[in-house]
Amino acid sequence: MAAQISPSILSADFARLAEEAKAVEGADWLHVDVMDNHFVPNLTLGVPVVESLRKATDTPLDCHLMIEDPDRWAPAYVDAGAGSVTFHVEAAAAPVRLAREIRAKGARASMALKPATPIEPYEDLLPELDMLLVMTVEPGFGGQAFLDIMLPKIRRTRELIGKHGLEMWLQVDGGVSADTIERCAEAGADVFVAGSAVYGKEDPAAAVQGLRRQAEEATAAASWACGH
């Protein structure tokens, strides 16, 4: 699968969200960070904003829920028009039931791991998911430095996906930029969230294309992608 870029609107101007969403058309996804000031110490947006964004752009919405009780709220984001819904395993009471519900409602189901959460206890859940998100910063804020110490977890997750012969995607989120995206791709990521590295640039659409090119070149040279 080709590398996919998902610009995070957390780094956009919230007073001009429709324009900012249009500024990255050509991206594979638009990453929407939902924060509730409980699961993370920051507050962003909710279902009504996602409904409005859905009407403002043709780019599919990749909703990253950093909220408590995703079991209750995640289905509402599918109804609001999200094409992919990511919940945090640390917050979910019943991750398998929730993933099945998201899929049954017609969206891609994805599960996120904070930096201190290992992948190994969740190996058996992977077939229930369309994507696994390895956080490469502590969730809560854009513009943080990439955590290199997450690279081994990305590698181990890619190995598990290969071991089970799954088609699922592996997303990285946090500090992904022109300086770090190649390391992520080499380690096995194939969906890249980038906030400040896209919206912090003069030409966000060109930044998306540049990141995609770098990721694709690094993937082509990576051993995990041989035969893909």
Ligand SMILES: O=C(CO)[C@@H](O)[C@H](O)COP(=O)(O)O
């Ligand atoms: O989920 C989060 C932060 O919790 C991210 O999606 C950030 O919005 C990414 O921003 P950058 O680190 O790329 O600036």
Ligand SMILES: [Fe+2]
């Ligand atoms: Fe995110």
